[in-house]
Amino acid sequence: MGEAAPEVSRTLGALLLGEVPSLTRVEVAERAGVPLDLAVTLWHQLGFPHRADDDVAFAESDVEALRLSAELVQIGILPPESQAALVRTWGRSFARLAEWQTTLLAGRAAADGGPTTGAGLTELANDVLPRVEALQSYVWRRHLASAAEHLLEDASTLTAAESQLAVCFVDIVGYTTRSRSLDGAELVQWVDGFEHDTTALVVDHGGQVIKTIGDEVLFTVADPAAAVEVALEVTSRGADEADPFPAVRAGIAHGSVVRRLGDVFGSTVNAASRLTSAARPGSVLVDAGVHRALSEQDERDGGDDEAPWRFRRARRISAKGFDHLEAWRVRSRSAD
Template identity: 60%
Template sequence: MADGGDELGDNLEAVEGLLLGEAPSLTRLEVAEQAGVPMEVAEALWRQLGFPHAADDDVAFTPADVVALRQTRDLIDLGILGPDRQAALVRTWGRSFARLAEWQTLLLADVAREAGAEPATQLEVLSEQVLPLVDQLQSYVWRRHLASAGSRMLAGESAGQGVSELAVCFADIVGYTSRSKSLAEAELVAWLEHFEDAATGIVVDHGGRIIKTIGDEVLFVADDVAAAAEIALVLTELGADDSDDFPAVRAGIAFGPVTSRLGDVYGPTVNIAARLTSVARPDTVLVDKGAYAALTGLEEDRADDAATHADAGSSTYRFRRMRRTSVKGYSRLHSWVLRRP
């Protein structure tokens, strides 16, 4: 047992040395001192990033931690990490990279296991071949998204409040709970990955932006409500196709002011889209009054008089007005079923 423990310890030290660039040689007190940052500030940042707690005498840090802490101090001095946004931004970094690291580790472990590689070989490949490529690709993806976000802001989104008119849509897998019980773990993962991959492609192809996937649900936004409508219809049509493995879905679209913050979206428009999705029937898309008005060209305050329970619409879409729905937070929610002509 002792030999096994020693081997495990040696492997852990090797992992740290390879991934961090060198073996840990500093305590947290030494890192804060060398970086010129008060200990309480350093502790707050590490906690927000989700790093494991280290005691004062734990040798768990490297000179790279000193550089990172100095750079963080520089961002604070520049006003980028002010008191009102520091915690939220740093938490977002920590959560995002923690999830990414977890997924990448599992992926690399599966590849190594299939290849029958020894742990030492895995570490060597990881440090010498994989990490540099992943590092460069992550930087490239971040810069591309940064350019896109900057372009959207310059095109009209309020830089101060992050509020803009957006179409928000949730697409939810129908019968997910019952289906998940009948699938093995690997089958469930493959099924969900197919759903996320296909949904992401459809959203991007039609000019939308994925905000997040939440297990059996995807949330996306679009600047153009017609684009959101087309995406939702394509998703439900694909789910209704028995010859395709894409699951049956239902969707809800709302259009109106949306607050964008740290890659997520908030506000009544988002809430209404979620509520509509929860009451939509399988293979059906529901839209709120704002989306209905935008798609038909009618003034929103005339939407109630524009359609009865009979079908109505334009050359592009058909609408059927639903009875007012009572959902959490909205006692009498207006909605229309969206269909093709």
């Protein structure tokens, strides 16, 4: 593109921002009524690139965003003790989303025979951006409604620092070896299939996927039985050679969990991770909390003869932070 590159970049930037940048960061802070050092801190936490005081790289939308951020701090939605972590989470999440969406736009432009930069990409963004923005708002509000519904089902969670949850890790067996035999597109398709099918099962059982880490999915659910059902289903599918779903193993722990910014922490999470690492391919290991909860449920339902699963005591697991972690292997009765 040569000398036209800066002009095209400015045009595309103005389109994505909704206006042509005309302000410096100093001017933005002054108009928003926010100290410059606080504004710079917020921008750093959001992951925005560094700008000098005289760089004309901001717009009126930045003024409004900074003013809104200051108001959220004032009313306590962004308290000082959690402000940095929350803002960083926003920044990381939207940065990943923006990078992925930009790649999709460039790929579509290339597939249509047009340039992946310049006026062609600008025209495509102008057509697609409003639709993507509206859809993102819809998805966000639907998740807000779902989160509020779950939160209000148990009023005690409104102020509680911890929740009682089943935590499960599902880990692909032999991921490193298999990934070496696949090209980039095949690897993405394989991992996407694993994440898609696992997420669908989790959601269908009332759970929540906390995060995916390449070859691993972490999810939580209030009912330990539901976590076991998901884990047994994915390990069963992984053992079926006719099913493209990968071979997996899983570990589940039940107990007190700390929720923070969409993630979960605490010894229960650590126990589930250690159980997963110790599980054999195609197996599900659970801790004492899950074993106790399911055993009590079996008794309420009429005894072991009616239980949909069987337990077998496994060797205690030696792991950092645990003194001989108790473990049971759980299997579906129908698999016997």
